[in-house]
Amino acid sequence: MPRKLPRFLTPMEVEAMLEASKDSPRDNLLLKCLFYLGLRNSEAQKLDIGDIDLINRTVKVVSGKGGKDRYVPIPTDELVEELRKAFRGREEGRLFNISDRHIRRVVKNYAVKAGVRKPSEVHPHTLRHSYATHLQNQGVPLNVIQSMLGHERIETTTIYTHLGLERARELVEKAFRKE
Secondary structure, three states: OOOOOOOOOOHHHHHHHHHHOOOOHHHHHHHHHHHHOOOOHHHHHHOEHHHEEOOOOEEEEOOOHHHOOEEEEOOOHHHHHHHHHHHOOOOOOEOOOOOHHHHHHHHHHHHHHOOOOOHHHOOHHHHHHHHHHHHHHOOOOHHHHHHHHOOOOHHHHHHHOOOOHHHHHHHHHHHHOOO
16 A cells, blocks of 8 residues: 655745744744644653753754664754754753643644645644655755655655645756756
C-alpha cells in the first residue's frame, strides 16, 4: 500500500500562524523553533539553552531520533534576537517547559486562528515537513536537508520534501520554453 504524503504548509500559512501567535512570545518562539529549525516535537520539548550557540548561530539537537546529535543553523537574525530575549539571563535549563500534549495544542490552536486549510491535519510535525519542503523549494540540496533533519537514509528525507506546485510549474515551463 503506497504511503500517504505528509501534510505541509505553504510559506504564507506558516507566516499566518506566526502572525496569529505574535501576542504570545513563548508560543511564537515555539512555532518558530519548530519551523525554522525543523525540530521534532520531542526535540523542541527537550531544547536546552546550553545547546543554543547564538554567536555561531547554531542549535545542537541532542539525542534526536535514533539517539544522534546534529547541528542546525539558526537562519534569521530575528530568531537569534528572540532566543537571546527568551534566555532572560539563564544559561541552562530547558527553553520550553511544556509537555508534548501542550505543544500539539499550541500548534493546532494557531493553525485554527490563522485560518490554515484543514487545521485538524496540522500537527507539530507538519511544521517540520514544511521546513524541509521550503528548503527544497529554495534550492537547498537534498543531502543538506537530510543532514538538517537528522536522517540516516536519503529515502527518508524524500518523504519529507514536496516540490511546491508553483516551483514545479516554473521548472516544467522552463523545460518547454523555446528560446
